[in-house]
Amino acid sequence: MAAGPGADRDATRWGIIASGQGGCRIASQLFTRTDNPGVDDRIVLINTNDTDIKESLDRVDAQLTMDREMISREHVALFGPADGTGNDFFDGERFAEEGFDEIYQPINNTARSDALMYTVALGGGTGNGSTPYIIDQFRQAPEGGAVAGSSSEATWLNDIPQFVLAAWPFRGELDQRYFNAVCGLSRLLMREEGSPNADITLLASNARLKQLPEENNDTEAVAGAEAVREEDLVNRRIISALDLFISAGRTASDTIDVRDYARQPQSRGAYHGTFGTALEKPLGLGLEVAIEKAVGNTFVPLDPSTAEAAYVVVRAPQRKVNAGKITGGDVRGAFADWREKQDLSGVVGMHTLSKQPGGGNTFDVLVFLAGFDLTPLLEESRSWERYESERDRREQNSTGDRGKRIRQLEENLRQYRNNLEG
Ligand SMILES: Nc1nc2c(ncn2[C@@H]2O[C@H](COP(=O)(O)OP(=O)(O)OP(=O)(O)O)[C@@H](O)[C@H]2O)c(=O)[nH]1
Ligand SMILES: [Mg+2]
Incomplete structure (x- = not known):
């Protein structure tokens, strides 16, 4: 997986x-x-x-x-006891603290x-417990926290933008999953003492993604095959959106820098957001129509008029862009019209046209909305x-200190x- 044809030395290099x-x-989708x-x-x-990573x-x-051996050697970190957390995020956090060096070394290597993207399902104990903790430690690097003790080469972490793709549970999961999800959301947004933690927490509801209409041919073909698990469909959608999000800083005419996203x-006080996508739309379809479609497909339920920021990324084949079939001006115009229609003129935001190497007759749209009212998500399921x-x-089976922490979250x-x- 060397730097491919679209690689650009000046573009943001993300770590996952x-x-x-x-x-x-x-994230395993990326190895395919x-x-x-x-x-x-x-x-x-x-x-x-280890068994879960193998799975x-x-x-x-x-x-x-x-090859799998190389993945195990260079891309895998194990921490804590092998029997896991029993779905308890407090334990996930404690194990991350105790095993921080195991986590830090492969990340450092x-x-x-230039920017980090975490992926985590908020219903669990391990990812949910460890991710906010790691972000907090890296925010303090290189001077402070656990990083200072484990390495003197942590300067790359200095001020590094940290984004998290956080999956909300499916419908009908156990209460504990939603409990974890709410606590995990709080810990990603804020450190316990009240200052910001992750730069942006990107929410993706499994329940919502499962029920959205099929987006593109690829997904339809896959959905038609037998034994495709609902998680795999959800994960593909998430990866498609992350691709577009990351593409914005690359070979684009109106470049959105990763720091602009945050x-x-x-x-405006907003540290959370979500995506909506409209994929593989035929060139010639109105851009504004495609933007509206993407907004109708947001990865969590929301009212777009409550957003504080709105970004649009359009990705089109390089040849069509070079031939002027779709231009930065088209994207700017469609974005402005859409905002006006939605009464979002007061909202901050940016737009960009990114080029997909090669030819083709379709384009993709990503909207990234931030700061919207969280009520519809908290009411979902x-x-x-x-x-x-x-x-x-x-609280009835009171465990003292933890009870207090839950109230704080x-x-x-x-x-x-x-x-x-x-
Ligand atoms: N989007 C997505 N969500 C998943 C997937 N697999 C499990 N989940 C969700 O993950 C939540 C459970 O979290 P896990 O990631 O399994 O938990 P963990 O972080 O391994 O922590 P433990 O509780 O210690 O096992 C549930 O709410 C599931 O809906 C997946 O492949 N994709
Ligand atoms: Mg697990």
């Missing part, structure tokens, strides 16, 4: 850090491709459990472009980059009620949402 089973399954623009092979899978790779085994939402019932159940999330409204 996947934690827990869901996170590792999402000969070319990962912007990522190459800077991918690390971390888990408490993630088994799922894509026939399509792997790298393999995922050294800076503008953050100036009765997530909040289920969080509360698990919280109350735990809840308060932080409330505070974050209030700040957004203000």
Whole structure:
């Protein structure tokens, strides 16, 4: 998976850090491709459990472009006890703290980059427990936290942008999953003492992604095949969106820099966002129609009029862009029209046209919305009620300190949402 034809020395080099089973399954998709623009092979899978990592790779085994031994040697980190966390994020966090060196070394060796993208499923204990902890430690690097003790070469982490793709549970999972999800969201958005943690938490609801209409031919063909698991469909959609998100800083006419993705939402107090995609649309279809379609397909339920920031990335075949069949001006115009129609003129945002090497007759659209009201997500699958019932159940079997921490996480999330409204 060497730097491919689209590689550009000036473009942002991303590193991917996947934690827990869901996170590792999402990122394992990347090992199936000969070319990962912007990522190459800077991918690390971390888990408490070797069997789960094997399982993630088994799922894509026939399509792997790298040998398994090499993946195990350079792209895998194991930490904590092999029997896992029993779905408890407090334990996931503690194991990450105790095993930080095991986690840090492969990241430092393999995922050294200009920006980090974490992938995690929020319903679990391992990914959910460890990811906010690692982000917090890296935010303090190179001077502070666990990194300072483990390496003097941590300067690449200094001020590094940290994004997280966080998957919300499917419908009908156990209460504990929604409990984990709510607590994990709070910990990604804010450190426990109340300052920001991840730069942007990108939310993707499994429940929502499962029910969205099939997006492109590829997915339809796959969906037609037998024994395709719902997670695999969801994961492919997530990877398609991440590809577009990452493509924006590369060979584009109006380039969106990775820091723009964070800076503008953050100036409005927004540290969360989501994607919507419209893939493989025929060139000639109105761009505004495609943007609307992408907004209708957001990865979490939301009201777009509550967004604080909106970005649009259009990716089209290089030959068609060079021939003027689709231009940066077209994208700018469609983005402006759409914003006006949606009454989003006051919202910050940017747009870009990125070029896909080669030819073809279709284009892809990504919208990235940030800072929207979280209520529809917290109501989805009765997530909040289920969080509360698990919280109350735990309070009855009181475990002192943890009970206090849960209240703090809840308060932080409330505070974050209030700040957004203000
Ligand atoms: N998007 C997505 N979600 C998944 C996938 N596999 C599991 N999940 C979700 O992940 C949640 C469970 O988290 P896991 O990632 O399995 O947990 P973990 O991080 O390994 O932590 P443990 O609880 O210690 O096993 C559930 O809510 C599932 O819906 C996947 O392949 N893709
Ligand atoms: Mg697990």
